[in-house]
Amino acid sequence: MVVQSVLIIGAGAGGLAAIKTCLEEGLEPTCFEMKPDIGGLWLLDESFERDAWRRQTLITNTSREMTGFSDFPFPRDAPPFLTGEAVLRYYQKYAERFNLRPYIHCNSEVTKLEQNTDNKKWCVEVSKPGVGTKDYTFDAVLICCGRRQTYIPHYPGLETFKGTVTHSELYRSNADIDDKKVLVVGASHSAGDVAVHASNNASQVFMSIREGTWVITRNGPDGWPHDAFIHRRINFLPPEWYLQSWVKRTFFRRINFDTLGLRSVRNIFQSDWMVNDNMQIKIMAGKVKIKPAIDHFTTTGVTLCDGSTLEVDTVIFATGYRIAAPLVDTSIIQENSTDFRLYKSVFPPRLGRDGTLACIGLINIIGSYAPVAELQARWTVRVFKGLCKLPTPECMLKDVMQTRQEELRKRGKCSTVVFQVKYQDEIASLAGLMPNWFKLLFTDPILAYHSLFGPAVPYYFRLEGPHAWPGARDAVIGCWEAYTRPTMTRKLEGPKTSRLFVFVKYSIILSIILSLILSLIYY
Template sequence: MNKELKRVWVPGPVIIGAGPSGLAAGACLKEKGVPSLILERENCLASLWKLKTYDRLRLHLPKKFCELPYMDFPPEFPTYPTKQQFLNYLNDYANMFSIKPIFEEEVRLAEYDSNIGFWFVQTNNFEFVCQWLIVATGENSEPVTPELPQISNFRGRILHTSRYKNGYEFEGEKVLVVGCGNLGMEISLDLCNSGAQALISVRNMVHILPREILGLSTFGLSMWLLKWIPLKLVDLFLLLSSLFILGDTQRFGFKRPKIGPLDIKNTIGKTPVLDVGCLAKIRTGKIKVVPGVKNFTADGAQFIDGRVEEFDSIILATGYRSNVPSWLKEEEFFSKKDGYPITPFPNSWKGNNGLYSVGFTKRGLLGASLDAHKIAEDIAQQWNLNAKYMHLAL
């Protein structure tokens, strides 16, 4: 027998997700005088950051590119804040705007009723009814664990990066890291610094860039250059700078895509790796690069070039994906294939019937802030002029 859900009318928007994107949307709405209700499936703010990231994580971009609307990072924070500093910033942000999400309410179904013009959002305990629905669950809501050839043969430990905290529990082990994105590279470095021997399995082509060029953030410098010169010339500058600073990364086993790092980010959303020290360990042989896995064995793996390696553990740095298609019953705005808005940036923030998305731009926290401002402005106009009902108290 299905549990009877308590129905709750919400006067303003319902925001799904209490990560940075959801908080930014809530704060921008509050600045416009529009109340909102945030639903969060976990028991804390920014659950991905707090529960599913490794201890040594820092922001990949300088803090000025990661600030949420209306609140700067504390001046004493370093250029690249730590995980805990960022979590403290988000807690202070929620307190500043008196944002109080309803925790441990997982959305299981969200559907628009065209007959009455409202959204019905079902969680484990309630059914919320609202005129506006903001999806802020983000690009990384579910870990991706791909089917790898004969991985069930392996007798050692296997875990996704969402369960990895630090390398000390792997001290003395030989560990295969599957995936060479920012996650895979940083965790390999952490393993190496913790006394483990790390192997990075590289199957796909990847751009590796220095985190800074001439003492400036590579990202920040790129954004400034794009104001003056075409993207392809900026990409050429980045590749030449990378060659000068990092050397030819292809000789280590990292093949570069033919399309430039910014171009590939804009077209398919693939983020370049910003090196924070992993390449130095690869140069000295302390971290080993291996090709893609052909098949796993009880004690290790055979790789596509024929070589065989034994190792104690496998860490899957295979990324995350959106889970929106599993609960949002909507056909026009969000893609059923990948859970992203079908319309690309900069118009990916608004759908039909009061549906919005924040944090799906593939442009990090800066993109989420841009979305939040646009959404708040749009809803505020409707709130002030065309609200369908009086402001009801929950």
């Protein structure tokens, strides 16, 4: 089937990247966004206390050079970590720079999506306040608005609890919990953010963590952004057991997980992570107390799995969201997240090799969302155009099941968790966007060095190939300077830490280890 018109549902980071990619490849995108403006989750309503809190307090977990799109860097004066408002401005400028707004219809909600069995086109019903509904037909669909169904697990006795029960998505203000005892359930980023913020007003905050968690601060070795050190290609070449050991040692240099009660029962890559700079001091100050999993609720609190009890006034579930593809028939994509089957987390195998529906961002990423969504969109549009081919449905389903079995073996559950570096490289290879590193080694060794030992920044995927960006090379090489420029606002005299020394030190250590491993393999 020849694809020309493409429906894009959602104008967040994934939707914006999808519109731009369609335009690059000569397709005709139409985007429907149910909110009054672009920005997705970062579009906050100041009239709501909940969104006011997020605007004031939330800071990105990933650093700016790892967070942006591949051909549109953040402003040079932007700090290494960004507020939600700064991210929203960035998306708005992205839309303006590439003239995306004419293709976006805000306050428009897609209420129905079906595929015509005769011509395989997609029939869409769109509702707009004050206007009513209107029908459209498209050749292909990109769903960029999924994974937002809040999840609250069921516990015995929960319905009898007389206190307040809510989800972190609905957490509004710590003024609502003045001098109250609060129980936060969860072990990931939002659990940490809510617990730390709530502890400023609550009389006591407890955190119920089922298996433990690994807390990572935003700043890593020698004060550099932690994600920039972790997400380097050189780190993923040694065996996983070594990388786990190295990351674990790095974490323990900053936080003693044993004495704080945080240590996970699972290995570091099979467990939850929490990016939080204040959790350690809140626990040490007694404002937050870590507790085991909940066994059941009582009318006034909970009984924990160790037999102890807690009396609390408010329970906040920071238990994440269900992965879901809204509007899509369950014969194509299953509702149950434990049976969610997408080839490379993008294409439903049930639509076959010529699938004209894809999901962008329905994945849990250890890393940043926007550059991953952008690569998914670039691959998807190239498939729509026939420039890339999908395997047979049988091969796609086999790959899905192998991935699920690996997740079950490592994590004990299917959570669709991927590392940003490994997943990006895999999608880029499928899309024909992966630069030839060995070629760079001979033609541009400086760039090859930074590509292997430096942060795996998204600009790497614009070095060559379709729609390359002339500024990609300078952006890859200059990413360390981009981190320091906005923070070095006072001129210092005397000796200072050499950025080059720190960078070379870690590179030499990893190079020696890599050389030893390769020598053992080949000799």
